[in-house]
Amino acid sequence: MIKKTTITKTTPAAAKTGAAPRPEPVRPTLLLATNNRHKACEMSEILSPLGFDITTPEDIGLSLEIKETGETFEENARLKARAFAQASGLPSIADDSGLCVAALGWEPGVRSARFGGAATDEDRRRLLLEIMESGADRFAKFVTVIAGAFPDGTEIVAEGEQRGELLRAERGESGFGYDPVFYYPKLRKTNAEMTPEEKNSVSARGKALRALAKKLKKSFYRKDV
Ligand code: IMP
Numbered sequence: 001m002i003k004k005t006t007i008t009k010t011t012p013a014a015a016k017t018g019a020a021p022r023p024e025p026v027r028p029t030l031l032l033a034t035n036n037r038h039k040a041c042e043m044s045e046i047l048s049p050l051g052f053d054i055t056t057p058e059d060i061g062l063s064l065e066i067k068e069t070g071e072t073f074e075e076n077a078r079l080k081a082r083a084f085a086q087a088s089g090l091p092s093i094a095d096d097s098g099l100c101v102a103a104l105g106w107e108p109g110v111r112s113a114r115f116g117g118a119a120t121d122e123d124r125r126r127l128l129l130e131i132m133e134s135g136a137d138r139f140a141k142f143v144t145v146i147a148g149a150f151p152d153g154t155e156i157v158a159e160g161e162q163r164g165e166l167l168r169a170e171r172g173e174s175g176f177g178y179d180p181v182f183y184y185p186k187l188r189k190t191n192a193e194m195t196p197e198e199k200n201s202v203s204a205r206g207k208a209l210r211a212l213a214k215k216l217k218k219s220f221y222r223k224d225v
Contacts, residue, residue, distance in 0.1 A: 028220050029053040030148075031060070033084035033094035038176040043095065043209060046200050050213040055090070062088055073098065073110055074157055077147035085149040091220075093148045093212065095205060099178045101166060102139040103132065109143075112178070121177050125170065129181060138165040140182060142191075144204035146212045148219070156215045160207030162191075175199060 030052050032040050044054040057064060066083050070076040073096040080094030098112035108115040108128075118124040132138070142162045149155045162184065170180035172192025179191035184202060191199050200206040 027051055027053045028216070029055055029090065030216075031062075031084055031088050031090040031092040032056050033066075033080045033092045035065070039095055039097075039205070042196070042200060042203070042205055043093070045196060046206055046209045047213060050210070051217070052213065057084070057088075060088060060090075068096065068110070068113075070096075071110065073143055073145035073159075074147070076110065077145045077157065078149070078155055081147040081149035082155065085151050089151050091148065091150050091216075093146055093216075095144055095146050095208070097142060097144040097205060099128075099182065100141050100143055101128070101132070103135045103137040125178060125181050128166070128178070129168065132166055133168075135166075138167075140164060140166045142178075142182065142204040144208040146205075146208040148212055148216055150219070154219065156212065156219060158208050158211035158215060160204040160209070160211065162202055162204040162207070 030047065032043050032054055034040050034043070035057060040056055047054055062084070064084060064087055066080045068076040068079070070079055076096035077094045080096070081092050084092035084094065096110070098109045100106040100109045112124075115124045116127045118127050141164065144160045145157055147155060147157045164182050164184040167181050167183050167190065170192070171183075171190045172180050172194075174194065174196070175192040182191050183189070184191060184194075187194065187198060187202065189198070191203065194202075
């Protein structure tokens with residue numbers, strides 16, 4: 001059941017004084033269209049304080065594997081969000097992210113999860129460091145596009161970017177994916193050396209989600225009034 005942003009409910013103070021009822025904000029529920037628990041965790045940590053309740057496919061017993069056939073982050077994010085919204089009847093948000101390395105012509109980009117056909121995050125990092133062993137230009141950026149899809153077909157998107165450098169060896173134990181090889185000069189840490197709060201405040205996913213949250217609030221408001 002979709003929760004609404006505003007409902008007209010008499011507050012206790014209004015009940016005592018007999019004042020006109022004031023709308024009370026209610027937290028909309030969003031389905032996170034991902035089976036990646038690391039992403040779900042980060043998305044939930046960022047969205048909860050912004051006023052959204054989060055549910056996952058597992059919570060609602062939905063099992064859906066979407067092939068990422070798009071050529072861009074936006075196409076893939078929209079594909080996933082749309083499919084989960086249609087299957088669940090819930091407003092759904094999906095993230096598509098990747099690491100873009102300048103010296104590799106911004107690869108692996110949308111192909112980050114399948115880089116070199118390697119099976120695990122660890123193998124993909126090792127392969128990337130091997131390919132970049134003699135590379136002097138280490139500039140890299142994480143890009144995230146988040147799409148929000150409503151069951152009525154409305155869609156919105158937002159994008160975030162985190163600029164940094166590719167290290168020559170791994171550092172740090174936190175995070176996931178390419179985090180241990182991605183150095184963020186402003187904090188002098190790799191993403192894997194950051195606390196979850198630090199990563200969420202500077203990551204591409206954090207920036208994209210905060211931008212999307214603003215747009216989502218407007219969409220929920222428009223749908224409810
Ligand atoms: P996808 O968005 O699920 O297609 O993931 C793309 C790839 O980028 C995967 O290999 C992830 O491990 C990696 N990735 C996505 N987000 C992050 C992140 O925040 N840090 C490090 N790697 C990430």
